[in-house]
Amino acid sequence: MSDPRDTGAYRIAVGTVGFALIVVLAGLCVIVAVGKGAEIPKELWTITSALGGGLLGLLAPSPTPSSAAETDKGESLPGKLARPVKILVKDAWANRSVVILLAVFVFAVVFGATNDSTQLQALAGASGGALIGLIAPAPGKGLTEN
Numbered sequence: 001m002s003d004p005r006d007t008g009a010y011r012i013a014v015g016t017v018g019f020a021l022i023v024v025l026a027g028l029c030v031i032v033a034v035g036k037g038a039e040i041p042k043e044l045w046t047i048t049s050a051l052g053g054g055l056l057g058l059l060a061p062s063p064t065p066s067s068a069a070e071t072d073k074g075e076s077l078p079g080k081l082a083r084p085v086k087i088l089v090k091d092a093w094a095n096r097s098v099v100i101l102l103a104v105f106v107f108a109v110v111f112g113a114t115n116d117s118t119q120l121q122a123l124a125g126a127s128g129g130a131l132i133g134l135i136a137p138a139p140g141k142g143l144t145e146n
Contacts, residue, residue, distance in 0.1 A: 021051040
């Protein structure tokens, strides 16, 4: 129980998103069971994907903090000018899963909107939900801590 996210609010959020995902999946199963599978609205698949992505984002480890304090400040002018690039490269590599997920989200949004593709819109919902879950601060790690 040493996880800093182990608070009541975190458990409620994860439980609620998980319960909503179960309800939507059960509803889809009922629709298919009564023989109306061809009439399932496309939006239900997008909602299911977004809920699954959000649950994934909530349960995945948070991104690592910035490496700005650890990066050499540089003595010369070229060293000082190169410092932001070094920080960006270090942080992007340390959080490459977030960068890849962001690229997938942008790709899915752009091509899903231009091609009116339900599959890409569902992918955008899932990756967007996962991004929100990853980037949101864990309970107990907010503005109140110093």
